[in-house]
Amino acid sequence: MGIRDQLGKDLDALGAAAGGLQTVSAEVIDVTEDGRVNLLVRGAELYGVACTDAYRNRRAGDIVAVRRGVVPVVLWRLGDDPAETEQVDVERLAVRAAQDVQVVRAATYGTGAPAGAGWQAASAVYVRKVDDRLEVYFQVASVTEPSPPAPAVPSPRPVTVSPTSSGTWRGGRPDDYASAPTQGDWTGRGNRRGAWFYGSAIANACAGKTVAKMTVQFTRKSGAGSNSKRPLHLYLHAHTSPPSGQLNLGDGPEALLRLSAGAKGTATLPRSWASALASGAARGLAIYATGRNDYMTVTGGKITISFS
Structure with missing residues (x-):
């Protein structure tokens, strides 16, 4: 049973x-x-x-x-009624949606001047694109009706970067017996280290922008190690693609996330790690542990980048 x-x-x-x-x-x-x-x-x-x-x-x-x-x-x-928290989330999403919409009340044309009060003749029209959205500015000879204030330039929308590949290494070479990135040693045959690879996609997504935060999503597979909640031992690495030899680890370990069997979770990367990934000094994430205690297999690896 x-x-x-x-x-x-x-x-x-x-x-x-x-x-x-x-x-x-x-x-x-x-x-x-x-x-x-x-x-x-x-x-x-x-x-x-x-x-x-x-x-x-x-x-x-x-x-x-x-x-x-x-x-x-x-x-x-x-517990408490979640309505207040949900309202904050809804309002935040509504603001983002409004920023993504080009709002024009009416668009008409004709051979003569428009009827009605408040119209101004534009001597020049300027346009620019900000975060894939169009801004229009009309230069007028004289201002008869004050211009509405220009809204602040919104932060670039978050970008999610998915791994191009992943894998596990043991004994200085790829471990073809592991179905997904794995840390630790369950059988006594050697400690495993797993990794996710992104090519240059992270640095490309951050080029010319100021990174506010990076988060990463993981799911722990069932049937690997003990079921109880255990930490992921996270590292940076500098590989753009899976190496044929040893997977070299960079900064770490950081125990940013603890997961039980079958669970999913999101971890916020340290600011120094986000800076290294944004600049290209680091290229991806890895996990590594020794022994049976924190043995686990992990999938996922999507990184979401928020900008300021």
Whole structure:
């Protein structure tokens, strides 16, 4: 019997002993790539639990209500009303959408002057493109109606760079037996190091811009190492593509993210790392650990770059 089925039976028995209790509270350890959650329930860890649509914006650390039964289900989050936080997110997205839209109330033409008050004759028209959006300026002989203020130039939109390739190395050469980047040593055959490669795409995306932040997304695969939450040991590297020999590690390690089996997460890179990647001094990210304790296999590697 699997741990999920056993815990479900235990919860069902506890509920019956408590006079028919239908739910128990639990803490979310992590959120998986498919939207399920890993839970800590009454001191036991439960992996890959499904959730109802009522449980939105799922995050590690949430306290949730779990319906007891042979197949437990997360019903909803316990705690404060998330409406205020959601409003802030909606307003932020609305501002970004408005900045992306060219707003003109009306566009008409004819052989004579326009009818109505407030029109000004333009002696010259200037245009420029800012962050792929068009700006228009009309030069007039005299100002009869004050011009509306020009909005501030928005920051360039974030850019997401996906790896062109990835791999694992052991014993100074590529390890073809690993299905995805892996750290540590589970079998005693040697420590593995994994990496993601981006060519020159990161530096190209940052050229001429000021980087505010870089984040990276990872998903820990199930079935590799222990299920419990363990840290990724992250490094920089200077390879634009997978080397045929050893994968050389740069700055690190940094334990920026801890993941349980099947979980996904996002880490913010140190500012010094973001600067190195933006300038081309570093080209990609790697993971490396020794022994069984932090052994894991990881997919993902998309880097999102925000500018100021």
